Amino acid sequence: MKILFYDAKSYDIQSFERLLAQYPDIKIEYTKSDIDPRTATLAEGFDGICAFVSSDLGKETLEILHQQGIKLILMRCAGYNNVDLEAAHNYDMRVMTVPGYSPEAVAEHAMALALACNRRLHKAYNKVRENDFSLSGLMGFNFYQKTAGIIGTGKIGAVMCRICHGFGMDVLAYDLYPNESLKNLVKYVSLEELLAQSDLISLHCPLTDATKHIINLDTIKKMRDGVILVNTSRGALVKTEDLIEGIRMLKFAGVGLDVYEEETNNVFEDRSEEILEHSVTARLLSFPNVMITSHQGFFTTEALSAIAETTLENALCFRAGLDSPNEVKA
Numbered sequence: 001m002k003i004l005f006y007d008a009k010s011y012d013i014q015s016f017e018r019l020l021a022q023y024p025d026i027k028i029e030y031t032k033s034d035i036d037p038r039t040a041t042l043a044e045g046f047d048g049i050c051a052f053v054s055s056d057l058g059k060e061t062l063e064i065l066h067q068q069g070i071k072l073i074l075m076r077c078a079g080y081n082n083v084d085l086e087a088a089h090n091y092d093m094r095v096m097t098v099p100g101y102s103p104e105a106v107a108e109h110a111m112a113l114a115l116a117c118n119r120r121l122h123k124a125y126n127k128v129r130e131n132d133f134s135l136s137g138l139m140g141f142n143f144y145q146k147t148a149g150i151i152g153t154g155k156i157g158a159v160m161c162r163i164c165h166g167f168g169m170d171v172l173a174y175d176l177y178p179n180e181s182l183k184n185l186v187k188y189v190s191l192e193e194l195l196a197q198s199d200l201i202s203l204h205c206p207l208t209d210a211t212k213h214i215i216n217l218d219t220i221k222k223m224r225d226g227v228i229l230v231n232t233s234r235g236a237l238v239k240t241e242d243l244i245e246g247i248r249m250l251k252f253a254g255v256g257l258d259v260y261e262e263e264t265n266n267v268f269e270d271r272s273e274e275i276l277e278h279s280v281t282a283r284l285l286s287f288p289n290v291m292i293t294s295h296q297g298f299f300t301t302e303a304l305s306a307i308a309e310t311t312l313e314n315a316l317c318f319r320a321g322l323d324s325p326n327e328v329k330a
Contacts, residue, residue: 001319002027003074004043005050007034012076015304016312023312025319040064048072048318050311053079054263059087066091072318076311077101077298079234080328081207089330096314096326100155102303107159109258109297110202110232117228117254117291118143137288141199141226141253144168149198150186151214152205152233153179160202161186172198175205195222200230207234215239220246226253232297235259240280247287255290258297 005012008030016028028050033039035049036056043049043065051057051073062084065073073088075097088095116122118140127134148164150157153175161182164171171186173179174194191214195201201223205211215229215238223229229252231238240261246252260281284290298307310326317324 001025001048001315002029002046003048003050003072003315004028004046005030006039006055007052008032011299011304015308018305019308019312023316026312026315035061037061037064041068043070044068046070048074048315050074050076053077053082055082057083057088059084062087062091062093066093072096072315074311074314076307079206081234083328085328085330094318095328096311096318096324097328098307098310098314099326101306101310102298102300103155103159105300105303106156106232106297107163107204109293110156110160110204110230110256111163113230113232113256113258113291113293114200114202114228114254115143117230117256117289120254120289122291123288143200146170146199147172147197149174149194149201151175151191151194151201151203153182153186154204154206156233157202157204158182160204164200164202169200191219192222195219196224198227199224200228202230203233203237205233205237207236212236213239213242215243217242217245220249220251223251225251227251228254228256230256232258235261235263240284244280244283244287247284247290252289255284255287257284257290257292258295260284260292263295 003026005028013030031042034055035051037060040061041064049070071093073093073095078097078099080095080097083095120138124138144167146169148169149172150161151174153161153173158179158181161171161173165185172189172194173186174189174191178188220242262279262281285292314324314326
């Protein structure tokens with residue numbers, strides 16, 4: 001079985017190659033190019049392709065993959081909102097994901113962003129490097145006995161709830177499907193109550209039509225003044241222009257982002273100079289209380305190993321014609 005691995009980074013190759021000896025029936029070729037209608041023709045002669053959440057797997061790309069005989073799309077991530085599932089179903093393609101590679105990795109990064117924003121660690125680091133040891137502009141607040149609001153309580157959100165509880169915080173949660181394992185740890189409330197009562201709000205929900213721009217000017221106005229907002233889930237959960245307006249309104253003590261709306265187009269790698277001049281994400285960087293990281297929440301040794309193992313197991317399921325709990329239906 002031959003797999004073409006798109007958008008391969010050195011760390012991806014290392015994590016997969018470490019395990020491939022255990023999967024002698026699977027052969028992988030790697031390309032630095034991400035998949036889109038221009039590069040989909042590279043898949044000729046392969047049985048399946050491996051892609052990421054920022055890859056272009058819209059209808060046009062899938063049509064070309066269908067012409068190349070591709071029947072399997074392996075997503076080396078939990079998200080699949082970039083995949084046209086209806087088109088994949090029409091072309092008899094199976095789409096498989098890695099739904100739970102390391103919830104701890106992402107949740108720990110979310111808390112790291114929250115702490116860094118609160119205690120102004122990025123600003124303190126730069127001040128000290130310039131031999132300025134003054135405390136001006138570095139005031140934060142205790143998380144102990146404050147309220148955390150967690151939007152989305154799946155695997156990652158549940159870990160974030162436990163982390164916040166460990167800090168001595170009261171934890172509110174909003175989810176259409178409450179997590180039974182958290183019933184003695186969190187209080188499920190409406191979105192409006194969570195926004196109004198939380199000192200820290202962290203997003204951990206999938207991107208759907210219902211959740212797109214769940215953070216917008218209306219919801220921002222319902223938040224407490226001085227709130228910290230963290231997003232390590234999907235960029236489009238936040239309407240960036242409205243977030244900028246909220247920052248200008250002095251609504252936020254800090255904003256920590258590991259994902260951004262423009263990320264879906266790979267603009268940061270392909271057009272870096274243009275981004276620096278024109279992107280709304282670059283405008284966010286101009287605010288001193290905003291910390292942005294490069295979608296690294298998942299980026300731990302344990303997570304990369306789990307992603308590789310689950311992806312290869314998904315490929316084996318496909319090869320054997322077996323059902324998989326990781327398959328996404330149209």
